Amino acid sequence: MIFNNKTVIITGGSEGVGAATARMFAEAGANLMLVARNKKNLDAIAEELRPKTKVEVFVMDVSDAEACVDVFKKAAFEFGRVDVLVNNAGYHKRGRVEEVDPADLGRMIDVNLKAPIMLSRIALPYLREAGGGAIINVGSLAGRAPIPGSAAYAASKAGLRSFTYALGIELADSNIKLAVVSPGPIDTGFIMADIDATSDLTFSQPISTAEQVAQAVLDLCGNNLRELPMPKLSGFLTTLMYLFPGLNPAVRPMLERKGAKVKVELKAERKRRESDSPDH
Secondary structure (H helix, E strand, C coil), X not given: CCCCCCEEEEECCCCHHHHHHHHHHHHCCCEEEEEECCHHHHHHHHHHHCCCCCEEEEECCCCCHHHHHHHHHHHHHHHCCCCEEEECCCCCCCCCHXXXXXXXXXXXXXXXXXXXXXXXXXXXXXXXXXXXXXXXXXXXXXXXXXXCCCXXXXXXXXXXXXHHHHHHHHCCCCCEEEEEEEECCECCHHHHCCCCXXXXXXHHCCXXXXXXXXXXXXXXXXXXXXXXXXXXXXXXXXXXXXXXXXXXXXXXXXXXXXXXXXXXXXXXXXXXXXXXXXXX
């Protein structure tokens, strides 16, 4: 797809899926407004991409309602329009609900669900003024099937998925596309840096790259899909699980054994890479 002279706002745009998405939109010619809390990382990706396109950064916490309004004002001022919003920023504190601090439980809802709802609402007048556009939400397979140790996170992503479908119905007669990409585990620090706390069930599914998820985001801007679970087989499995809830406890032990084996292999590979590093 070509996005020449179009403006894309990406939350969580400083690393991982957000940075990969920024690179792909830059290659497609889009102007970029990158949003994150870490100014150093934002500036780094901005400097990388400025030879290819126009890039502005906005340092903010997506749970800050006033900042959510201001980022659209800045994007419109700098670029004259807003065409795409990518709600990618996420927060995950893993653990059993009774063991996770209540503040962290609330933050998962604030960042993963409340913020995309607010940002989407703020985006709509800008997208209408531009003649249409897209809101793409980065969900998770956890929002389609329960994951032990991720109850609040799964709830936030399930809510985001439901919001995407519901708002899509409300906007059916507009030129504004609503869609959600629902990936399984992704090879980024979001999971890999917290591998011991991540459930074995998570690693029972194929691991996607940040670039694969970013490509899905771009594809969803122009196709007719409302949701893209990935990988495809994992999406099919989660569909079966929510259509037939009794299937989950029946297959979970097998999947957890598979995931535990994968986790051991990933940790061993990481240890080998670290030992081969020049710093060691």
